[in-house]
């Protein structure tokens with residue numbers, strides 16, 4: 001008979017720990033993840049109320065205000081645009097696991113959270129994001145805060161729903177590099193995910209792309225940021241902002257600066273596309289933006305007006321990531337209409353872009369005000385472990401992985417160079 005005395009137990013324990021830590025370095029076998037079952041949440045996230053039909057509905061102070069109309073430019077007590085909600089707690093929670101799971105990429109190396117990191121305003125600190133090939137993608141990663149209120153996605157507005165948007169990065173060769181067949185094969189072979197999808201989508205017995213993107217949409221729709229110091233001020237608590245910040249807000253929404261025409265409170269975007277003529281980064285070709293989406297010259301160089309919620313967290317700025325800080329982004333509007341349009345381009349700059357001649361001090365005040373739009377109180381919890389058994393993508397991991405991908409790319413390029421005989425150098 002085996003007797004488990006303390007020494008034996010300790011030995012057994014260290015063996016288990018050793019085996020576990022050893023396994024981390026081995027090629028992961030996603031199908032035999034023996035972790036105990038994952039339980040999906042049955043309650044709605046904060047700010048949402050569980051309805052009788054089992055879905056979560058958003059609650060916020062702005063629902064007490066009735067209209068965007070007739071409140072003047074940049075009025076504070078206006079309602080929000082229509083939003084996405086009505087997902088079940090299980091769908092939302094499943095989406096959280098998927099969002100952080102690198103099993104969604106072709107080579108298990110990156111997840112949605114690699115480029116949309118919770119502690120970086122759901123962006124990534126980079127001018128342009130780095131995907132699985134180690135190359136930079138075409139544009140900068142936008143924040144995901146308040147995407148529930150948007151009806152167009154991507155800088156050039158080429159997707160109409162969050163579900164349609166998600167297939168972009170999943171199957172883009174430079175982003176997550178996956179294919180629908182390979183993704184379904186991967187997830188359907190992970191028993192933990194099969195069980196979880198079964199709870200979240202009881203009417204479907206296998207995992208489908210539709211349900212993957214629906215879960216991701218459900219999770220992203222819960223990234224609500226509407227409780228900043230600005231919001232407390234908007235709801236009537238005057239002391240929430242200091243004197244400079246109030247001055248900054250008033251310049252921001254004045255008929256001189258005109259920021260609020262496009263960055264309309266409370267969302268700080270009007271959900272429109274506008275041509276404002278921001279420059280590309282050094283050496284990059286001109287980005288035609290929404291001209292391609294709408295097949296219309298009028299939209300050449302047009303981009304979606306981005307929300308300015310949590311804007312202090314998501315530098316560098318603009319579709320190109322070419323502006324390093326808020327001062328530079330704000331000053332852009334003061335440098336003269338169309339000043340950055342490349343030679344030979346003829347853009348239809350939006351009529352609210354003009355020459356406001358703001359003083360340096362006024363630009364500073366706008367920047368001070370923009371910092372009051374930070375609210376990350378509803379940041380979701382990072383999963384502790386994932387159904388695939390792969391490491392959860394956090395900021396450190398994402399950085400490491402990006403460096404690794406770049407190194408691999410450089411090595412590959414070097415070997416191609418050597419094989420082709422180094423003619424140039």
Ligand code: HEC
Nearest residue numbers: 111112115129130131139140141142153154155166169175
């Ligand atoms: C390699 C980095 C990278 C990965 C991985 C990635 N994204 Fe993105 N994401 C971006 C970039 C860059 C854009 C902007 C692209 C454009 O506009 O052309 C973007 C845009 C978006 C948008 C549009 C936001 C808006 O305001 O229009 C959403 C939503 C989004 N991503 C969600 C996701 C989800 C969900 C995943 C995982 C399935 C994901 N992303 C994976 C970099 C990434």
Ligand code: HEC
Nearest residue numbers: 258259262274278303304305306317318319329333350352
């Ligand atoms: C005509 C509409 C319009 C007006 C007016 C306007 N903006 Fe913008 N804003 C945009 C668009 C469109 C972009 C994205 C442009 C791009 O990426 O090339 C943008 C981008 C920004 C960004 C960067 C956001 C990010 O996530 O990278 C900041 C900051 C900003 N605007 C602040 C301001 C301020 C401050 C003012 C007033 C001085 C202002 N905007 C006036 C349309 C407008």
